[in-house]
Amino acid sequence: MTFAPLQNDRFLKALNREAVDRTPVWMMRQAGRYLPEYRASREKAGSFMDLCQNAELACEVTLQPLERYPMDAAILFSDILTIPDAMGLGLYFETGEGPKFRKVVRTEADVAALPIPDAETDLGYVMKAVSTIRGALNGRVPLIGFSGSPWTLATYMVEGGSSKDFRHLKAMVYSQPELAHALLDKLAQSVTAYLNAQIRHGAQAVQIFDTWGGALSAEAYREFSLKYMQQIVDGLIRDHEGRKVPVILFTKNGGLWLETMADSGCDALGLDWTINIGEARRRVGDRVALQGNMDPAVLYASPRAIRAEVKRILDDFGDHPGHVFNLGHGITPQVDPAHAGVFIDAVQEFSQR
Ligand code: CP3
Numbered sequence: 001m002t003f004a005p006l007q008n009d010r011f012l013k014a015l016n017r018e019a020v021d022r023t024p025v026w027m028m029r030q031a032g033r034y035l036p037e038y039r040a041s042r043e044k045a046g047s048f049m050d051l052c053q054n055a056e057l058a059c060e061v062t063l064q065p066l067e068r069y070p071m072d073a074a075i076l077f078s079d080i081l082t083i084p085d086a087m088g089l090g091l092y093f094e095t096g097e098g099p100k101f102r103k104v105v106r107t108e109a110d111v112a113a114l115p116i117p118d119a120e121t122d123l124g125y126v127m128k129a130v131s132t133i134r135g136a137l138n139g140r141v142p143l144i145g146f147s148g149s150p151w152t153l154a155t156y157m158v159e160g161g162s163s164k165d166f167r168h169l170k171a172m173v174y175s176q177p178e179l180a181h182a183l184l185d186k187l188a189q190s191v192t193a194y195l196n197a198q199i200r201h202g203a204q205a206v207q208i209f210d211t212w213g214g215a216l217s218a219e220a221y222r223e224f225s226l227k228y229m230q231q232i233v234d235g236l237i238r239d240h241e242g243r244k245v246p247v248i249l250f251t252k253n254g255g256l257w258l259e260t261m262a263d264s265g266c267d268a269l270g271l272d273w274t275i276n277i278g279e280a281r282r283r284v285g286d287r288v289a290l291q292g293n294m295d296p297a298v299l300y301a302s303p304r305a306i307r308a309e310v311k312r313i314l315d316d317f318g319d320h321p322g323h324v325f326n327l328g329h330g331i332t333p334q335v336d337p338a339h340a341g342v343f344i345d346a347v348q349e350f351s352q353r
Contacts, residue, residue: 003202010022011142015267015324017286020353025325025343026326037064052079055125055132063136073205074137074141075143076130080211081153087115089102117194130202144203144207147198147232148211150228152209173224200237206245206247210229218257221257226257229249230264244267247265247267258280268288273296278317291324
């Protein structure tokens, strides 16, 4: 497959810590329920999973935020739970309750029975979405592919859905560590194959979402989350179509462990809002780029407050290469789309070099 040449490569350059004319910006969950046009497409699809499985509609919603705002990257519209679904666990969404699985993974037999999905066939609908979106972008901005981290995927698979305390998986980690390792290793192999397939189909950067790694102790984080993200980073295609494919690791609540994360071989770290970005930069030096880190709740505040917070983060990062502006977590459904626009415009205005 050959695609149109890239017209805006600020995002890829910043991830490689190269100089840019202004700080690139995108938002986690930028295609989502805060946009009325997203809600209309989702209605048309029938359900969230139907939307993910229809390449034309997944493409339509991926492009929606780009039509409204001058963003510097697009992110594949899909979900991190596609892998456990492809492993046969039966993903479904109960309105108001988040994701659920019909089958849970708790025993040795459960782990042994899990297949490693074939990314091209079992997850072919995701690959079709990637190539459809990449074609439709026509070189406007780069396309980000993504996956959940093995640890984060395991939380949903073992608990059977969202959880506050992760009690079944944590009990497994402490009393049957070898079983947890067997599960995480299968997931790491699955994620590696999945992300490499996304890269071959047109993803130009990839992000690993470790939403729940921050719930672990420092030692357990290294052994049960970071280790498997590192295994993935080691197995990824790092050059494609004559360009580097940057890898971003995002551990929510991982601010205490930035140095070890920076040693994983990734190109950039995603930051939530609990750490000052200037301090984070001093700690990782120029080993990796940083992506973040505005509290998404700032978008509930006045335009004046949004602009002040953007300026504060840019000033704290300072005049160095290697910053991709983003929220510290996904944009929430209640945000006024006009406020998202104020945010994007402020980043572009205040970061002009
Ligand atoms: O960023 C983007 O625009 C790309 C799309 C994207 C979605 N999910 C779409 C989605 C991405 C990158 C994800 C990742 C994801 N999914 C994560 C990691 C990032 C994070 O937020 O920490 C996690 C933990 C999930 C699992 C998941 N999927 C949950 C917990 C939920 C329910 C959330 C809710 O608010 O109801 C989903 C569903 C989901 N994934 C929605 C969207 C737009 C909402 C579904 C809907 O339209 O009703």
